[in-house]
Amino acid sequence: MPRLSEIDGNETTQLCLFLKFATEKWHLESLQSGKLRMNNLKRFIDMEKNEGKKGMGDLLEVSNVINLLNFKLIDPDTDEVIFEGKSSRGVMTLNHCTPKPVFCLAMVDSKMLEVIEEDDKCYKCKVVFLDIQKRRFIEDFGNHVMVLPVSGFLERVIKAFDKHEYGYVYQPVLYDDFNVNHSNRLKSFEEENTDVFFWKDKSIEYQNEFRIVILNKDIEEPLVTEIGDLSDISFITTSEKLFMNELILSVNK
Numbered sequence: 001m002p003r004l005s006e007i008d009g010n011e012t013t014q015l016c017l018f019l020k021f022a023t024e025k026w027h028l029e030s031l032q033s034g035k036l037r038m039n040n041l042k043r044f045i046d047m048e049k050n051e052g053k054k055g056m057g058d059l060l061e062v063s064n065v066i067n068l069l070n071f072k073l074i075d076p077d078t079d080e081v082i083f084e085g086k087s088s089r090g091v092m093t094l095n096h097c098t099p100k101p102v103f104c105l106a107m108v109d110s111k112m113l114e115v116i117e118e119d120d121k122c123y124k125c126k127v128v129f130l131d132i133q134k135r136r137f138i139e140d141f142g143n144h145v146m147v148l149p150v151s152g153f154l155e156r157v158i159k160a161f162d163k164h165e166y167g168y169v170y171q172p173v174l175y176d177d178f179n180v181n182h183s184n185r186l187k188s189f190e191e192e193n194t195d196v197f198f199w200k201d202k203s204i205e206y207q208n209e210f211r212i213v214i215l216n217k218d219i220e221e222p223l224v225t226e227i228g229d230l231s232d233i234s235f236i237t238t239s240e241k242l243f244m245n246e247l248i249l250s251v252n253k
Contacts, residue, residue: 001114001116002114003110003113003114003115003128004110004114004115004123004125004251005110013109013110013172014109015107015210016107016108016109016110016113016251017108017127017148018106018108018148018149018153019105019108019137019145019146019147019242020105020145020148021106021137021141021142021144021239022141022142022144022145022146023142024142025144025236028145028146028236032229032236033229034226034229035224035227036103036224037222037223038101038103038214038222038224039101039102039219039222040098040099040102041061041098042098044056044057044061044102045057045059045098054201058200060091060178060200061093062094062097063091063093063094064091064093064094064186064189064196065091065201066091066092066181066186067089067090067181068088068181092189094192094196097196097197100197100213100215100219101223102197102211102212102213102214103211103212104209104211105148105210105211106207106208107150107208107210108247112128113125113127114127116248120253121252121253122252122253123250124248124249124250125248125251126246126247127246127247127248127249130206132206133206133208134243136206136207137207137239138239140207141239143238143239144239145236145237145239145242146236147235147236147237147242148233148234152233153233154170156227156230157170157227160225160226160227160228164225165216166214166225167216168212168214168215169194169197169212169213170210170213171198171210172208172209172210173198173200173209173211174198174199175200175201175204175205176199176200176201176202177201177202185199194215197213198211
């Protein structure tokens with residue numbers, strides 16, 4: 001059966017659901033009660049640095065990776081070239097961006113929806129998870145998950161963030177092969193546009209991540225913002241149950 005994204009008129013990827021995974025169920029119950037908890041990007045850099053495993057942690061947050069790099073070491077007082085050479089890889093982290101708060105979720109989008117029935121009004125779809133997603137979501141993020149509608153959740157976040165006068169951006173993560181110097185990625189770091197918060201290496205593309213970043217606030221400790229009770233639009237289950245049972249969605253035409 002075709003995926004929804006393969007059907008004429010649905011080629012643009014549609015976001016359908018958010019999934020928020022956690023090791024401890026109470027973290028999700030707290031979110032469901034309306035407390036949105038955000039950590040800064042440095043926490044995720046330190047997480048991989050300390051644990052040595054890329055997953056929830058990522059050493060390359062807000063980092064520009066350049067391959068086959070020519071470099072010069074210049075004395076700032078005399079402009080004299082002290083040393084020059086070549087490197088197979090260079091990593092430059094935007095340290096002033098690492099204190100920004102971020103909230104991350106996994107997405108269910110139209111590429112993951114297998115159409116099993118349709119009528120004049122809607123498509124009936126089954127959510128299809130990759131084997132690597134079933135395994136790594138639990139390994140990386142935990143065996144509890146909250147399921148949320150995209151529009152309902154974002155509406156409440158936007159209302160709360162506007163009330164607090166947060167400047168913010170949100171979008172799906174931009175996955176790229178960091179072993180290749182692609183111009184779009186390098187240009188966004190050169191210009192320091194907001195895409196720098198969303199580039200991640202293709203090796204973790206299975207995470208299918210969506211993130212929200214606050215731009216006008218730096219934090220050292222977690223930031224908790226009250227966004228209103230979510231129990232009317234969400235449910236909490238175990239990751240194992242989510243992957244074992246069929247999740248069926250109706251998508252309007």
